[in-house]
Amino acid sequence: MQQLTFLILGLGNGAILAAFGLSLAVFYRSSGVVNFATGAIGMYGAYTFNGLRSTGTLFNPIFGLPAEVRISGPMSPWLALLITAVISALLGLLCYGLVFRPLRHARALAKAVASVGVLLILEGVVSLRVGTNPVGVQPLFLTGTLKLGGLRIPTDRLWAAGLALLLLVAALVIYNRTRFGVVTRAVVESEKGSVIVGVSPERVALANWALGSAIAGLGGAVVSPLVPLTPSGFTLLVVPALAAALIGKFSSMVPIVFSGLVLGMLQSYLSFLHGQNWYPQWLGDSANDLLPLVVVLVVLLVRGSALPGRGLLILESLPVTRRPRHVGVTAVVSLLLGLVALFALQGGYRAALITTLVLAVIGLSFVVVTGYVGQISFAQYSLAGVSALLLARMTTDWGIPFPLAPLLSALAAGVVGVLVGLPALRVRGVYLAVVTIAMAVAIESVYFRNNALNGGTSGATVSGPKLFGLDLRIGSGDAYPRVQFGIFVLVVLVLTGIAVANLRRSRLGAQMLAVRANERSAAANGINVARVKLAGFGIGSFIAGLGGALLGYQQTAVSGESFSTLPSIMLFGVAYISGITTVAGAVVAGLAGANGLVFVLIDRQLPFGDYYLLITGLLLVLATIRHPEGIGGAVQEPLKRLARKAFRRPRPPAPAFVPAEAESERVG
Numbered sequence: 034m035q036q037l038t039f040l041i042l043g044l045g046n047g048a049i050l051a052a053f054g055l056s057l058a059v060f061y062r063s064s065g066v067v068n069f070a071t072g073a074i075g076m077y078g079a080y081t082f083n084g085l086r087s088t089g090t091l092f093n094p095i096f097g098l099p100a101e102v103r104i105s106g107p108m109s110p111w112l113a114l115l116i117t118a119v120i121s122a123l124l125g126l127l128c129y130g131l132v133f134r135p136l137r138h139a140r141a142l143a144k145a146v147a148s149v150g151v152l153l154i155l156e157g158v159v160s161l162r163v164g165t166n167p168v169g170v171q172p173l174f175l176t177g178t179l180k181l182g183g184l185r186i187p188t189d190r191l192w193a194a195g196l197a198l199l200l201l202v203a204a205l206v207i208y209n210r211t212r213f214g215v216v217t218r219a220v221v222e223s224e225k226g227s228v229i230v231g232v233s234p235e236r237v238a239l240a241n242w243a244l245g246s247a248i249a250g251l252g253g254a255v256v257s258p259l260v261p262l263t264p265s266g267f268t269l270l271v272v273p274a275l276a277a278a279l280i281g282k283f284s285s286m287v288p289i290v291f292s293g294l295v296l297g298m299l300q301s302y303l304s305f306l307h308g309q310n311w312y313p314q315w316l317g318d319s320a321n322d323l324l325p326l327v328v329v330l331v332v333l334l335v336r337g338s339a340l341p342g343r344g345l346l347i348l349e350s351l352p353v354t355r356r357p358r359h360v361g362v363t364a365v366v367s368l369l370l371g372l373v374a375l376f377a378l379q380g381g382y383r384a385a386l387i388t389t390l391v392l393a394v395i396g397l398s399f400v401v402v403t404g405y406v407g408q409i410s411f412a413q414y415s416l417a418g419v420s421a422l423l424l425a426r427m428t429t430d431w432g433i434p435f436p437l438a439p440l441l442s443a444l445a446a447g448v449v450g451v452l453v454g455l456p457a458l459r460v461r462g463v464y465l466a467v468v469t470i471a472m473a474v475a476i477e478s479v480y481f482r483n484n485a486l487n488g489g490t491s492g493a494t495v496s497g498p499k500l501f502g503l504d505l506r507i508g509s510g511d512a513y514p515r516v517q518f519g520i521f522v523l524v525v526l527v528l529t530g531i532a533v534a535n536l537r538r539s540r541l542g543a544q545m546l547a548v549r550a551n552e553r554s555a556a557a558n559g560i561n562v563a564r565v566k567l568a569g570f571g572i573g574s575f576i577a578g579l580g581g582a583l584l585g586y587q588q589t590a591v592s593g594e595s596f597s598t599l600p601s602i603m604l605f606g607v608a609y610i611s612g613i614t615t616v617a618g619a620v621v622a623g624l625a626g627a628n629g630l631v632f633v634l635i636d637r638q639l640p641f642g643d644y645y646l647l648i649t650g651l652l653l654v655l656a657t658i659r660h661p662e663g664i665g666g667a668v669q670e671p672l673k674r675l676a677r678k679a680f681r682r683p684r685p686p687a688p689a690f691v692p693a694e695a696e697s698e699r700v701g
Contacts, residue, residue, distance in 0.1 A: 047297020052252025078250025121250025153650030418596025450574020481593025
């Protein structure tokens, strides 16, 4: 009986997974967007519903005006739900009109990156306007229990599941019994064909985005009384919702909704198993987050590229990956500039510069995996965390000396990265992004939040690096941060940058670009696509592991909380903005990253840290639309032209033109 009770308790969580999965299917059917911001849209709807339900106030996202606008007294739950659906639909119209309509002919990679930007914007706006403290939402349904024999069933979970099924019925009627549904299916089959017969794909997508956002907002509102409401509380619920959507191939709504409900029930049942004596206690409650990963892997590995495609017109190319030139000269100049900066800066500014250098190393891992091989990976920062925690164990418990310890920890991260990249042998593009974000969530749950493995609440201690009597530790007190540690990090960055630049010029780099451009063409030309992909993931993950080891030495006590999934997603966004195809872009990402030099310089003058999430999201969206190569790629060519003009040798003046008659007279 107790087991059945836990299964029924999971209907509450299953209801929101079903609603989010249904919303993901609507977004994908209409515009080909796997919308990672679906959970953030549900969170926005939950805050809207809470304000209307409790105080009759409407959440206002516009800065400079009150965060809440009173429109009445506390509303009835059903009226509040209706207004929440309308507000969520308007939010969907805004998202499509401003972000995804300009990207209608873009590749799935650009659309997925833009949805990450929308996620950061929504979370940043809500955090700034209402804070991050958990909010309790009044119950939507009458709380009580239904007794069936010896079984006590909470009625609010049943009502939540019932509303999820009601959303399913409404969606089935709309898409199967109306002209709008027929038109949507026509656009899904072929945008070009729908235009010929007079159907506007943009209008169809606009209406579907309104409907999908309304479903997500209603799902967030219905479940908000069952879970603590925070700006980041619903963000990662998109991962199990993606698992449910994948089961239904992003098109079959009935399997999607029932898969969401079943996933929620199974996650609740795993919580019940956690209390059993035979359950491995070192695993903790991480099995709940492992379940979606297992489902995603099984579905993608079994079906592979058989997931549904769409009749889209793809007009935009991937960002250009230019062949580096004068690598040695650039490395020497960069080393000299870094040394000058390290000796010129002191205290907090030098610490910010060191953070910039470390983040630039991790940024180089994105250059290899995404810039060269063309695979989206949200797990690079998580792999850096794996390396940092392993480094703590190696240096403190196992006594492995420097430099062997950081190399081994980076190698271990590379091995894990190859495992992360194994699904790339069957899937590509945005579906691989689904796998990597599920991997990042699983690593965070199993490793970073597990006190039995992560060093406990105080963190895992890292012994500082020493080589041949030379102390390379970061120091403490008045000596923090020591310039010797900064030089050590700078040298690692320069050497890694040289390696990544030379990789681009090598035969393997050319094969990576061929695989990125067209896997079938690459295979037809004799390139082993599987080997190239795994090599890219292995090299990129090893580089991320080096960055994680440097972070471990910098922090001296590593905490898994600093490597959670959201910072990993943010770092990917910053790397994409900065120029994910160039070494220079990785350096720009380090400068603009959290606690980097630019971040600290601005934060000392303005409260930039509070707005970092919002600004990162805005820049990510703008960069995706206007500069697909990122800021680093956009400014690289103008800077080269300026340099050529500055160092160009003046040409000798052209000889003056003398008429033939005057020349003959002068000679005579």
